[in-house]
Amino acid sequence: MTTYVAVFALVLGYLGLVAAYLALRTLARLRRATVVLARGAKGRETMLEATERHIELSAAVAEQLGALRTYVDATRSEMAAAVRARNTETARSLRNVALVRYDAFEDISGRLSFSLALLDDDGDGVALTAITGRSDTRIYAKGISQGAGEHALSPEEEQAVAAALGRRPQPRRPRPPADRPVASVS
Numbered sequence: 001m002t003t004y005v006a007v008f009a010l011v012l013g014y015l016g017l018v019a020a021y022l023a024l025r026t027l028a029r030l031r032r033a034t035v036v037l038a039r040g041a042k043g044r045e046t047m048l049e050a051t052e053r054h055i056e057l058s059a060a061v062a063e064q065l066g067a068l069r070t071y072v073d074a075t076r077s078e079m080a081a082a083v084r085a086r087n088t089e090t091a092r093s094l095r096n097v098a099l100v101r102y103d104a105f106e107d108i109s110g111r112l113s114f115s116l117a118l119l120d121d122d123g124d125g126v127a128l129t130a131i132t133g134r135s136d137t138r139i140y141a142k143g144i145s146q147g148a149g150e151h152a153l154s155p156e157e158e159q160a161v162a163a164a165l166g167r168r169p170q171p172r173r174p175r176p177p178a179d180r181p182v183a184s185v186s
Contacts, residue, residue, distance in 0.1 A: 098163035117160035123147030
């Protein structure tokens with residue numbers, strides 16, 4: 001039995017020796033890695049120095065991003081104010097336009113007469129009407145306020161105003177014949 005104990009002790013001793021050898025090899029690798037971290041490899045900066053440098057660079061980038069964010073926010077505010085001002089100007093411009101051509105008299109064809117509406121987004125502007133006869137053309141201008149005429153509008157003028165504002169035009173009412181007098185509205 002003592003032989004078994006001796007063999008067992010030798011095997012345990014050998015295993016202890018192998019474990020110690022492996023531990024020393026691992027320790028040597030750890031020491032080399034620690035030296036690289038502490039002193040750097042071949043004259044380069046150490047890992048700690050590189051980490052500190054990257055922390056400083058990250059802080060500088062964060063500061064620049066903050067300044068850029070402030071600049072973008074200020075620019076966005078200025079742009080929004082400029083867009084609001086432009087929208088106000090655009091709303092006041094005469095950009096809603098419609099033209100209605102027609103024959104004012106039965107004996108003259110070619111739709112030479114017309115009514116032209118020039119309105120802004122609020123429906124304010126002017127309606128121009130040119131009535132062409134055999135020997136002359138008469139031009140009338142009527143002010144338009146909020147989509148309604150400041151004076152009585154002809155059916156063609158109403159149609160032009162409605163078209164300029166994007167409303168469905170009213171069906172045209174027939175004009176009275178030229179030989180009958182037209183009642184005037186005051």
